[in-house]
Amino acid sequence: MHSSPSVVPPGSGAGVPAEGEPSNALPSNALSPDAAPEPSNALSPDAAPEPSNALPSDAAPEPSNAAPSNAPSPDAMPPYALPPVDEAAAVALTQDLVRLRTVNAAGAGTVERPAVDLLCGLFTEFGWPYDVVEVAPGRPNVVAVVEGGGGPGRTLMFEGHTDVVTEGDAAAWSVDPYGAEIRDGRLWGRGAADMKSGVAAMIYGVRALQQAGPFPGRVVVGVLCDEEGLMLGAKAFAASPPAAEVDGVVVCEPEGYEVCTSARGGIRLRLDLHGVMAHGAMPQEGRNPLVAGARIVAALAEAEKWAAGRYGSHPHAGTVTVTPTVLRAGDPDQLNVIPGHGVLGIDVRTVPGTDHAEVVERLRQTAVAAAADVGVKVELTVVDDRPAVEIAAGHPLVQALVAGHRQVHGVEPPFGAVPGTTDGTILTRDAGLPTVVYGPGGKWIAHQKDEYVEVREIAEYARVYAVAARHFLSGSETRPGPPDSATLRPRGGDTA
Secondary structure (H helix, E strand, O other): OOOOOOOOOOOOOOOOOOOOOOOOOOOOOOOOOOOOOOOOOOHHHHOOOOOOOOOOOOOOOOOOOOOOOOOHHHHHHOOOOOOOOOOOHHHHHHHHOOOOOOOOOOOOEEEEEEEEHHHHHHHHHOOOOEEEEEEEEEEEEEEEEEEEEEOOOEEEEEOOOOOEEOOHHHHOOOOHHHHHHHOOOEEEEHHHHHHHHHHHHHHHHHHHHHOOOOOOEEEEEEEEEOOOOOOHHHHHHHHHHHHOOOOOEEEEEOOOOEEEEEEOOOEEEEEEEEEOOOEEHHHHHHHOHHHHHHHHHHHHHHHHHHHHHHHHEEEEEEEEEEEEEEEEOOOOOOEEEEEEEEEEEEEEOOOOOOHHHHHHHHHHHHHHHHHHHOOOEEEEEEEEEEEEEEOOOOHHHHHHOOOOOOOOOOOOEEEEEEOOOOOOHHHHHHHHHEEEEEOOOOOOOOOOOOOOOEEEHHHHHHHHHHHHHHHHHOOOOOOOOOHHHHHHHHOEEEEE
8 A cells, every 4th residue: 555645736835745656746848727728619510520430331321329219319408618628738738648658568567657647646736536556566547536516416437548559660650659749730659549639638628627617426537557458457447346336438549530339349269279290291290280270260251251140230330350360380490390289369359249159169169170170179268358338329428428529519420339349348348337439539540650649639529528528417317326435536545
C-alpha cells in the first residue's frame, strides 16, 4: 500500500507530492481553462465530416437507429447548452501523452506509469478524487470520480487506455512517431488515434460538464492498462466494487464518427503439431508438422465458409473470419532436418450470436482430420476468448450519445461495429456493464505507420461527451442495488 497524496482544490498551492508519487503539476504546455480561447460551440451540418468507412451500396442494410417505442428518442431529449471545452488544453494533453513511449511490449518493466503520473497531476489540479491500482508491476489503472453535486442519479463511466503498440520501423514513418507534431490540421504519432486523443477528449469533456454547473449522479473517468495485451486493467476493474455501481460505459476508442453498438468477438488458438523428427533425406522415417500445418491452413478456408453460413452476416460486424497468423517449425540453420514439433496460430473473429464453443470444436475437428493424413497429432489450446458484444440502439446510453452527436454536428451519426475488441468487451463480459464505443480518430488508422488524428476532432468529441453525459445522467433508471459511497469515491494513492 502506497501513501495517498492529498487531493487539493485547484489553485491551493498545497499537496506537493513525495518522491515516487504522481506529480500534481500540469504539463508545461497545458493551458488553464481561463486562458484558452473559446472555440465555436456550434457546427453547421455542412461542417460535419462524412465517415470514411460507410458501407458499400451492396452491403447489408443498417438497422433503424430509431429507439423503440418505450425508450426516449433523441428528438424528445431537451437540448443542453454546449459547454465550453478547453480545446487548447485538450490538444496539449494529447501531445504530452503521445510524446510518452508507452509501448505494450513483452517484458517491459514500465508501460503506462509515466502517462498515469501525468494524469494524476491533472486530476489533482481539477480536484478530482482518484485511485491508482497497480494491476501488474508497472501496469497501473487510474480511476477518478467526479460527483455532479446535483442530487442522486446514474453513474456514467468514460474509459480509455494509454498503452500503444510498437511503432515498428521508425524509418518507415514520415514523422517522428513520438514527436506529436501538428501539421496540416493533424496531430501525428503513435497513439494519436489509438487512443491518447480519446483519453484527452473524455477528460476535457467531463471537465467541461463539471464547469457548466451541477449535474445529477457522477462520472467515473477510467484509464485502464494493458488494452493492447490481455486487457488486465479492464479485467481488474470489472472485478472491483466500483464497477458494480456503473450504469453505462462510453469507450472512447477511434471509430470515425460511428456510434459502435457492437464489437466483434475474438478467439486466439494455438495448435501444437506433434510429429516425428527425421533426416531430410529420409522423409519416410518422419512425421512432418510443416506438411500438417500447411494442410490445416488450407482446410481453414472451408471452416470459415461453414462459420459464415452458420452464423450469417451481421449488419455492422460482418461475418465470422478464421485467419492463420503463425506457422513455425524447424530451424533455418538445420535445413536437412524434418522437425518434430510445430506451432500454428489462428485468429478467429466472431459476430454477435456466435457460439464460441461450437466454433472451437469445429476447428479442432478440422485440424485433427487434416493432420491425421500425415500422422501428426494436434493439441489445441484456447489462448484467449472474448465474446462478441452488442447493445440495443434504443438503450439510454446509445440514445444519449446520438443526441450529443446530433447537437454538436447537426446530423445523425452512423451506427457501426468495432472490428476488433476493446476494454468494453471485458467490462460487458465480466461485469455486465452496458458499453458503447465512440471516439476520435479514423477507424482503420490504428496500429499503422504515420498514425494521426484530426486536431478538430479532439474538441468535437469532448463536446459530444459532455452533452451525452448530461442526457444520460438526467435519466432515472439505475443499476439495481443501493449505492455504496465507499466503493464509489476512490481517493488518491496506489493500491498494490
